[in-house]
Amino acid sequence: MNFTKTTEQDSKYNHLEKMSIVELLTNINNEDKTVPLAVEKALPQIEKLVEQIVAKLKNGGRLFYMGAGTSGRLGILDASECPPTFGVSPNLVIGIIAGGDQAIRNAVEFAEDSLNQGWQDLQKHNISDKDVVVGIAASGTTPYVISALEACNKNNIITGCISCNKNSPLSLMAQFPIEPVVGPEFVTGSSRMKAGTAQKLVLNMITTSTMIQLGHIKGNKMVDMQLSNNKLFDRGTKMIMAELHIPREEAEDLLTTYKNVRLAIKNYNNG
Template sequence: MSFIKTTEQDSNYNHLEKMTISELLQNINNEDKTVPYAVEKALPQIEALVQQIVDKLKIGGRLFYMGAGTSGRLGIVDASECPPTFGVSHELVVGIIAGGDSAIREAVEFAEDSKVQGWQDLLDYAISPKDVVVGIAASGTTPYVISALEKCNENGIITGCIVCNKNSPLSQTAQFPIEVVVGPEFVTGSSRMKAGTAQKLTLNMITTSTMIQLGHIKGNKMVDMQLSNNKLVDRGAKMIMNEIQVSKEVALELLNTHKSVRNAIKNYTDGGKQ
């Protein structure tokens, strides 16, 4: 099948510099509205990958995201939000970016073009067949990511990807590809826009559904969240108040004693504190 890089095709709009601020915002918003529908078309692909991730994490595996530039940064953001949201280890979901941590803030020239560094970066984490590696690349052509997934395939490691072009080299390399085709960007080739939004929505789905499957949500509440600031302590206290019908004073005392919403509720209902 032919590969057409729609993320690089000319914008549906021209003479952007002649538009008013109102026109710019309206047109960008019109383009953004199409993204959730593109994600919807990829739901079966997302489900297939999530099932693999859940199965591996249940036996002690880890989830790795790999990308360059915006794609790499989005993977790191999603990975970094899992511990505070779901109370899991920082080692459970890991984001890796071409060029290393310095590339999070500043572009590292030609880092994405390396065909050996991606696999080396995974080896630094003692990657194994218990893990899952998901490559993220709007274009689907990033050598750093493709070469790493090729080595994963050779070593019996499950691979997935999130791309925004159909039939890309990366989606043909990944065992469980996710293709969210958003079409041309408002600013031609600026894949931090619709493509980045599509990737973020997909990443939200992957980790949220995985963590729910792993038991880190009760009802619809983040009962395993880290109590790392006053806002979260207050949220946790309200969860406890609603769940076991106690005063805020008692809820805060339980939180202080048991250090998590889940443990506070469990110990109270088990008779540990009356």
């Protein structure tokens, strides 16, 4: 198969340093507008992967994201937001980045080039065929991620990926590839821009649709969210007031007692 790395092709724009601020912003925005359309074309691919993830998580499995650099950070971001948003264990969706946690803030030289560290990092979590591993790489050529998925395939672990190049080595390695092809970046090769945005949109879709399928949303509300600050406690109180048609004080008492919107509503109805 032909593989063209569109994420590395020359920008459609030139002489960026001569543009005014408003020209820069307008042109970046015009490029950004194309990203949701690229993701839309990948919806059938996303659906296939989400079906696999839901099935595995319903049977006690976990979802792993793996990436290097920006891609790794985006996976960690998405994973870290699942417990507060959906009230799930931090061990249900796990983000792994090449170079370890220090790479979240600072680039770790050559970490993405390792051919065995990815699988070793997964083994630290006792990875098994109950789990799903999704590799994230805008280029689709990151050795750390590709080699990890190869090892997963050999061990009967379902693999997916998010790459912004068609028919990349990563896409060919993954059993369920997702390919939002966003084309050349405004700044040539700066795949933290459109490619990163596309990856973020896809990650949002994967975890949100999975968590809804797993029953962590009621109506359209985050009834399992963690009440980790005053804003969220207030939101939870309003949810209970609206659902049960009770005054604020009573709703606050329920939430203080049960520390969870779903439990507060359930126990009120049972009481």
